[in-house]
Amino acid sequence: MVKRFILALVPMLLVLPFLFVISDETPSQKCARCHGDSEEFKEWKLSKHAQSLKILKEKGVKSLSCYRCHSTRIEIPSDWSSGVQYTASDDPVSCYSCHRHDSGLPHNLKQPYDKLCGSCHIKDCACQGADVIHQSHTELLYGRGGFGVTNMPSVHLQVIRKGCVECHMNKAQKPPEGGVRKTGGHTFRSGYKVCLKCHQNPQKRIDEARKELQELLDKLKRALDKSPYKNSTDWKRAKYNYDFVKAERSLGVHNFSYSKALLKHSLSLLSQLMWQK
Incomplete structure (x- = not known):
């Protein structure tokens, strides 16, 4: 009986450390398990989004309101009545800031193109x-x-259909052979080639x-x-x-x-x- 118990316990003990490692992973590390070798993930690592949390830490900023935009927001169900709560994770602006697998929107975006970037890139900032x-x-x-x-919308709004991503994620600039693109895609840097359309x-x-x-x-x-x-x-x-x-x-x-x-x-x-x- 004791021998059977020990034999049953051994696999659990082997798996337990692995579970703790997984639970300590940041959102970007979890995404990297499947997407780490993808073009998009490599581009993101070169972006300012990937440095967003580092910037706060280097400046000694501790206000949680800053982390609302400078880190990935993790949705934690508190109970069935209160829905979800947001807390700052120890991760910069990464995949989960914009995507979730069950969103139902194109590219698994959390919000439509014209609203997503504007949820953080706005003038009013509590921090x-x-x-x-x-x-x-x-x-x-x-x-x-x-x-x-008086209100004077940019003339660019007459030609861009996807808001910010039309220019900042445009892939007109090709990456070097075997390398990672320096503009467009998930670098979010707007290259001048996209301007050549007009x-x-x-x-x-x-x-x-x-x-x-x-x-x-x-x-x-x-x-x-x-x-x-x-x-x-x-x-x-x-x-x-x-x-x-x-x-x-x-x-x-x-x-x-x-x-x-x-x-x-x-x-x-x-x-x-x-x-x-």
Whole structure:
């Protein structure tokens, strides 16, 4: 009897350590078991998404609200009545941030194309504090959210059908033979080749747009710093527009017209403020 019990116990003891290893795996490690050699997984490892958690840790950020977007959210059923709860895992933005096998959507996405990226890439970020803009990619692309300028959606929205992924995951740029692509796919870096569908010399257009907007940003920054009316509503609105455009970081690629209009309006606010006083 004892011998049979021991024989039955041995397989369990052999399997038990393996179970603990599995339970300690991060979401990306679990995905890598099947997809680690895939083109998509190798591209993701080169992306900024794969560094999202490292950035927080290096800066010593401990606020859980930051981890909502900077790490993979794990869905943990608490009980039958409360549905699911979200907690930050020790994993960067990885496969499970966007995909789940039972989603029922194309490519097993958790949300449709036009909503998925915008669930994190938005200007309002609780971890930054009230009225502090973290990143404004979605708002600037759709031309909304700034002060003093009517909504001005980007002309790009007229030609892109899948939102952000149309450019940031476009595979027009081929990877080197036997290597991993540097733009598009799951690197999420937009390569200029995708622009060739509409623009003959995209690099030149981008350089010119960025130069013009950077000059406006610098001019507005000097005006904001020199202004003695930092407690006025107009100064605060001008500063908000400055932060709004700067935080988006594309310098006009997403929506040049709206970015330029916001900066010029802010300069006019400060100019009027000086004359009024």
